[in-house]
Structures are given as C-alpha cells and as structure tokens.
Amino acid sequence: MMTPRKSDVHRRIVSKDGHNQVRIDNVEGLVQLYLHDIWTTVVDMKWRYKLTLFSSTFIMTWFLFGVIFYFIGMGNKDFEGELLSNHTPCIMNVQTLTGAFLFSLESQTTIGYGFRYITNECPLAIFVLVLQLVTTGLAEIFVTGAFLAKLARPKKRAETIKFSKWAVICWRDGKLCLMVRVANMRKSLLIQCQLSGKLLSPNITEEGEKTLIHQTAVDFYMDSCGECPFLILPLTFYHVLDESSPFSGLTAERLQTCDFELVVTLNATMESTAATCQSRTSYIPQEILWGQEFQPVLFSTPSGRFIADFNFFDKVQVNTNNPLLSNNTEKQRLEEEYNNE
Structure with missing residues (x-):
C-alpha cells in the first residue's frame, strides 16, 4: 500500500x-461551466469579490436605467431650451443625466421624494419603470440571498x-x-x-x-x-x-x-x-x-x-x-x- x-x-x-x-x-469551457451554475459560483466567491458584486449590482442598475430614462426624455424633446406651453415632459424636473440617475435611484430604492416623477403622458417611461422594479428586485434577491448563504454556510x-x-x-x-x-x-x-x-x-x-x-x-x-x-x-x-x-x-x-x-x-x-x-x-x-x-x-x-x-x-x-x-x-x-x- x-x-x-x-x-x-x-x-x-x-x-x-x-x-x-x-x-x-486545462479544462475546456471552464468559464461556461461556472456560469451555468451561477448560484454556486457566487456563493463560493471570496468576500472581496462578493462585496464588489453586491455594491456594483445596485450602482450599475441605478446608472443603467438612469441612462434609459435620460434617452426617453431626450426622445421626447424634454431637454430643449424652449418648450411649448402645452408640452408635458416624461419625467418632471429631470433636465440632466445626473437628474435621471437620481430619479432611477429614488425609484429603485422606493425613496420617492416627489420632486421627480413620471407623468401619465409617457407610456414608455412607465413601462421602463415597471421593468426596472421587477428586474432589479430579482437581481437584489439573488445577490442578497447569496450574501446571506455565504454567511450561514456550515x-x-x-x-x-x-x-x-x-x-x-x-x-x-x-x-x-x-x-x-x-x-x-x-x-x-x-x-x-x-x-x-x-x-x-x-x-x-x-x-x-x-x-x-x-x-x-x-x-x-x-x-x-x-x-x-x-x-x-x-x-x-x-x-x-x-x-x-x-x-x-x-x-x-x-x-x-x-x-x-x-x-x-x-x-x-x-x-x-x-x-x-x-x-x-x-x-x-x-x-x-x-x-x-x-x-x-x-x-x-x-x-x-x-x-x-x-x-x-x-x-x-x-x-x-x-x-x-x-x-x-x-x-x-x-x-x-x-x-x-
């Protein structure tokens, strides 16, 4: 022996x-194997990567949907210098990309200051808001669950x-x-x-x-x-x-x-x-x-x-x-x- x-x-x-x-x-397709079992991959991550993923999930979704809202407002001509008196913006009080980012943050975190809000004249913005809340809700559940699972691991x-x-x-x-x-x-x-x-x-x-x-x-x-x-x-x-x-x-x-x-x-x-x-x-x-x-x-x-x-x-x-x-x-x-x- x-x-x-x-x-x-x-x-x-x-x-x-x-x-x-x-x-x-020398494992062929190792990255695909890890991505196929994404839950175990995220749970097994080192803490520095997990904390980075946890924070970047929020920041990136805030920024991504902020950019989408900004383009919606741009397509609706909300940022032109002189607006017609009967023109209703898609998102009130949003004139810059920073304002669109803050609106996305407030909506996703349900802060709702009331200063920035969607009007009923823009169905596309309403649809994007619903999509943001559903998508980011699922992403936050996944990341938070993986975070807690790592803490509670035997x-x-x-x-x-x-x-x-x-x-x-x-x-x-x-x-x-x-x-x-x-x-x-x-x-x-x-x-x-x-x-x-x-x-x-x-x-x-x-x-x-x-x-x-x-x-x-x-x-x-x-x-x-x-x-x-x-x-x-x-x-x-x-x-x-x-x-x-x-x-x-x-x-x-x-x-x-x-x-x-x-x-x-x-x-x-x-x-x-x-x-x-x-x-x-x-x-x-x-x-x-x-x-x-x-x-x-x-x-x-x-x-x-x-x-x-x-x-x-x-x-x-x-x-x-x-x-x-x-x-x-x-x-x-x-x-x-x-x-x-």
Whole structure:
C-alpha cells in the first residue's frame, strides 16, 4: 500500500486547515461551466469579490436605467431650451443625466421624494419603470440571498473544530492504534459526530498500472463505536493497526520512509440549526509520531467542574510502559505474537 519516498518534497492534497491543494488546469469551457451554475459560483466567491458584486449590482442598475430614462426624455424633446406651453415632459424636473440617475435611484430604492416623477403622458417611461422594479428586485434577491448563504454556510462552523497537530501510534487496550485528537471550540454541541479517514498513496495494480493516488478507507473509533453522540469535550479517536488495516505491517523504521497522506474528516450535525458540517485535516508521515501518546487535556477542579486546557492539546509524551520501547528481544517477541494472532 505505502511506498518509499523518493524525495523530500511533501506534496499534500489537503492542507492542515482542510483546504483543497489540487489545482484544476486545462479544462475546456471552464468559464461556461461556472456560469451555468451561477448560484454556486457566487456563493463560493471570496468576500472581496462578493462585496464588489453586491455594491456594483445596485450602482450599475441605478446608472443603467438612469441612462434609459435620460434617452426617453431626450426622445421626447424634454431637454430643449424652449418648450411649448402645452408640452408635458416624461419625467418632471429631470433636465440632466445626473437628474435621471437620481430619479432611477429614488425609484429603485422606493425613496420617492416627489420632486421627480413620471407623468401619465409617457407610456414608455412607465413601462421602463415597471421593468426596472421587477428586474432589479430579482437581481437584489439573488445577490442578497447569496450574501446571506455565504454567511450561514456550515463551513464557518467547521473552522471552530480543532484537530491535533500530530497523530500518534501507541498501544491501547493491548492493541496497536493510530490516534487523532479532535475538539469542539464552541459551547454549542455538535451531534452525531463521525470521524473517517482516507489513506492516499501511490499504488501499482496487479496488471502493472501505476496510480499516483490510491484511496483506501481508514476506520476510526472512539471507545466501542465509530460514532460519537455529541462533541463537547476533546476526544481521541483511534484506528487499530490490525491485519485488515491499510497500515498493517507498519513499523517505526518504515514510517520514516513511506510516502502517503492520511486525510481525516469529521462529519457532524449542528444542534442549533440541524445543518451538517464537515471539517478535515491531513497527516503526512513526519506528522505521525511513533511510540508517543497525547498528554491529558481534561482536568477536574475541587468545585467539581471539568476544564479542558488547550495548552496540552497538541502536546505528546513518551509512554514508558509502551512495549514499543522495550528491548529488541521483547519487541520482536511481541511483534511475532501480534502477527500470529
């Protein structure tokens, strides 16, 4: 499963903070694909682009319809120097492009100062006003909805889920386990939490086909089950390195020469909104410590309260009772017994 490293370049598919590191290139018609799903494109925009789109939507529609009203008035000869006594302008008190822009702004934002208004002698201007209110209303609903959708995305909630900087391998309950620590940084609960992993490594099939990335499932458990009812305390999830594990046969020496990436994903439901969120991180061999264990992070006070001290969240210590640290004879005996089970 895991192959030796050929260089010191540690490429990641997923960064430590959970972002995708894969660059998409040479896709034909990528712009059309993004425009076809315009809603997702707008929601995924960075905040600086979204704020620009939000403000420009209002400004451009005000200006565009202001220009249209100006041309309507020009076609009706409202801007000529001397007007006939019986001439009724399309829009009263609009003599310049600036005035037409202000009328468009007042109409779209329903300010309605009453100084500028459409007369009943110009059906075209009335039609354009109705068109403006309908069109811009739909545009504002779309942009405002995308703005709010980005604010309410579960992705922001996932940023308050903390993974340990290191993963450790040590013995637990007589089994060799790979452990990862996870914590919820908010007081609001995350329910139905489930941690899963994917081992990404180069692979050669039986037919001789080489694949740069081969995905293998890595199951994580907490105590006796794989699903946690709620995440309120810093918890440690573990994966047993048995014969069915993709890490089967892994040793401390092999760990330093392997080329793989372990992507760990936490899926949970937010108790407050019932929306699902997902947070992820990844570990390369240099971030997996052999023969280490996490230091305690949960302490009790004399008053009976529990305190989670995050100064110890990423700290590890050597397990002096770990069979991995015994002499070579004892180590070999334990490995043989473990392999024979």
